[in-house]
Amino acid sequence: MVEEKRILYEHLDVPDINTFDVFRQYDGYKRFEKAIAEYQPDDIAKMVMDSGLKGRGGAGFSTGLKWSFVPRDIKPCYLCCNADESEPGTFSNRYVLEKNPHLLIEGILICCYAMGIETTYVYIRGEFTLGKKMLDAAIKEAYEKGYLGKDVCGTGLNIDIYTHPGAGAYICGEETGLIESLEGKRGQPRNKPPFPAVEGVFSKPTVVQNVETLCNLPFIVGNGVEWYTQMGPTYGDTRFDPPKPDPNTGTKLYCISGDVNEPGVYELELGLTCSELIEVAGGLRGEEVKAVIPGGSSAPILTHYELDTRLDFTSLTLAKSMLGSGGIIVMNETRNIVDCLLNIMKFYAHESCGQCTPCRWGTPWVRDIVQRIADGGGRPDTITRPKFGVTESGRWGDTGETEEIYEDLDLLESVANNIANVDTMTWNTICVFGIAVSWPAVSYMRKFRPEFEAAIREGKLVTLPVAEATVPPEENYAYQQRFIPKELESE
Amino acid sequence: MSDELIQIETPFAFNEENQREFDELIERYPIKEAAMLPTLHLAQRQAGYITPAVMKYVAEQLDVTVMKVKDVVTFYPMFFEEPVGEYVIRVCHTLPCALRDCKVVLEHLKAKLDTDIASETNLAKGTTADGKFTLMKVECLASCDVAPVIMINDDLYKNLTPEKVDEILETLTG
Missing domain, CATH: 3.40.50.11540 (NADH-ubiquinone oxidoreductase 51kDa subunit)
Structure with missing residues (x-):
């Protein structure tokens, strides 16, 4: 331990x-x-x-x-x-x-x-x-x-x-x-x-x-x-030759809350894994980890497939999330991800400063869509749209295939991506608040899509078992890493 | 416009103690306007809420237009433009507190105080008939390890259950 x-x-x-x-x-x-x-x-x-x-x-x-x-x-x-x-x-x-x-x-x-x-x-x-x-x-x-x-x-x-x-x-x-x-x-x-x-x-x-x-x-x-x-790992960015050192030194005050037995602040060296941290915080309250938010509510969510992700700046960036302020929120199998997203979207809709139009109007819109789905009013119509994903060239783009998606989920992704596009990492707002809204909205929807679909299909919130609720990482862009880290030998 | 439409309120001025504090505050910044937030906090503590007279007074003190003060007051949720109860109860309802059943605490408070939840534009809705309490929902209070939490005026109450809420209310109502 x-x-x-x-x-x-x-x-x-x-x-x-x-x-x-x-x-x-x-x-x-x-x-x-x-x-x-x-x-x-x-x-x-x-x-x-x-x-x-x-x-x-x-x-x-x-x-x-x-x-x-x-x-x-x-x-x-x-x-x-x-x-x-x-x-x-x-x-x-x-x-x-x-x-x-x-x-x-x-x-x-x-x-x-x-x-x-x-x-x-x-x-x-x-x-x-x-x-x-x-x-x-x-x-x-x-x-x-x-x-x-x-x-x-x-x-x-x-x-x-x-x-x-x-x-x-x-x-x-x-x-x-x-x-x-x-x-x-x-x-x-x-x-x-x-x-x-x-x-x-x-x-x-x-x-x-x-x-x-x-x-x-x-x-x-x-x-x-x-x-x-000496504290914390130093990685090498392998896009450079020789690898450019990327230090994650020192300790971090990890704030852990939610479904753990002993929530609190734990000061630990950077670079421990998510499951290790849950263990330090007295273990999980419940049977199974459903999801972990690794860096405050703005950070994209991690699924139970990603519990061995190391909680440091570089590793979490590679996992398409972020360490942010180090606020870790753990959710167990009883939690409904649609409900959790609704809570977070209410927060952002309330806190948008109102300066930039995409954020001022987009945040309440996203909240309303999630609210509609949670209330059981999600539109059951589906649309066929081009399937975006990792193309043969290894980059994000149109794969040439199509996919069926519920209209509301497409709308949710589209509105969120127009506040800030999480795939290209560009935002249509002055500050990064835009990305702090889209990141959770899109990542929750992509990684826990079965639960959103079930809510629309059944007309009410349905909490699925963890394995069914989570989209597996294979071929899913929500998980894809931009480059593979390599830990530098300490000299 | 007839005079009746322009409600003339009692003018506002800092009392001696607050005036001293204000004089100290203003020294801290190279421009007077920067003392806006601490000054408004001070004024709200004295007047209870930010009335038009308070805005006018603060504007004069800081050499800015009244509109500029109004601009700031409307932006920040901690400034009230309507009267509030003697005790302002802020219930955190963001995710970590929601995972620890803040809803139970909120519903209990609602039932106990027999009032609705105040909205930012309608504080009276969440104020009890005797004017003692105002109940409002707020975003994260940064105490997620001891969730659910509420804040009553300046004090934070942790790890709440309906029973604890009863105890707290009892001490406040005496």
Whole structure:
């Protein structure tokens, strides 16, 4: 059985770790002191690049690379810490804020030192009243002890941290939506480019990082890059010769919920399989796994055929899903996938910001189609359409064959694909919210099509046994991998 | 337009404590407008909900038009434009809570409070006759490990069952 590897969460349950004195006993702020004493800002940026740290917020973008885009000659530059944790199934940041806020402050300090940043805004979701209270108290303490404010620790650096409450909009977790919201407007995402690294909040270069990403920094600085890169697998992208290294280093705060016996946050090295994680979380509640959502509700679903998929950024991308924010939702054999999709589509229809037409109108439309099917009103007419799939050339396209499909299922796929096309990975919206809607809609429908068909045929929700409900992976594009990963020998 | 159509409400202004907090807030941002969300939170805490007078006052304080404040208020679900009960009960009904039977909790609350569920455009529908509670459904509250959860004002209640809901309501109604 895989053992938990607590690093970020190591001292989480120590009583009063939220106070400066106790935090200090557990190496608190010593990593920051080490950073300013032993390294130049550029050394820290290089360490983060070498560590292979990937952003933990959802996109999994290399943190070091993001930092390298920030122009060093334009000041002021801002840091926005994204604590707007709203993805269904994710709840790891809440515990950091509520129990160990000084760790986040230390991470912010290291980032500020590396990037020459003086002002940080921590965007906390409005519902996290306790988290905000704890962080505010910790910030106050840090000011008193001289770790924030003017001339931090006698180095001449000026660093300020402010908390900024959100007000319940999911879309403000998207980085440009967050920036708009921080500027006091509706949280409607911006077109990219310009990327926030060049032109972000108040039209100045801005680094936007998730809470968990920032909390990794003290440990990278404190224990060194070599220690950090030993955790988690590094793959080679075989499309390049020699294979291009693709690191998935470090630990991840996996949030597991749904049908497991002990739901909660488990900090584990990246790269364990889905079934291993379920075992760590006390095993399945029920007889059989029907489906697993691997990265918050936006991620395409995994079936029981895919339980040996490794839960890291690269492996899940290859499995046509994503690790996202690490919110894993497990469903057992009693669950109806149409019902689950309906729940998720209600969420997206409610949370669409209304800026782009395909999303504003498409999300309620998709919800209505699923609602109709769930209510037993799915249209029983079928249509014959060209069968798309993997062609002889190995690419996605028209196979020359035809298939019979229920009109409503064709419509569902068509509307979802017009918000964002999951096969070509292009979206008709400004932000990736579009793809976050289509991904679940299309993947649930393709992978659990028998259950959708049964609901239309029978005129009511029918929960099929797992084996019957799932489309097997053979020749199904919903499962197809883009290239085969090869684990690099650790040197 | 006759004067009767334009409802003149009691004007709004921050009390001393909130004024102090607001003065601190405004210092944090290079542009005043950026303090919009924290200011609206502050104003809502004092006034109970965002009235036109509150919007006018906030607009004056931040040097923006009233329309801009209205624009923001209508976007965020946490700002209310209608009166709400003393206790706002937010019931999470997103997938992880749904898998743990949040429906039972919601139905129980509905029956117990004898009220409907508020919609964003009609908060009165979910407010009890005595004005003590407002019941609403919200999206994920980021506590899926202790599902089902509800939030009453600023407090989160975890692992709920109908019996626990009864206990909580009892302590609130005293």
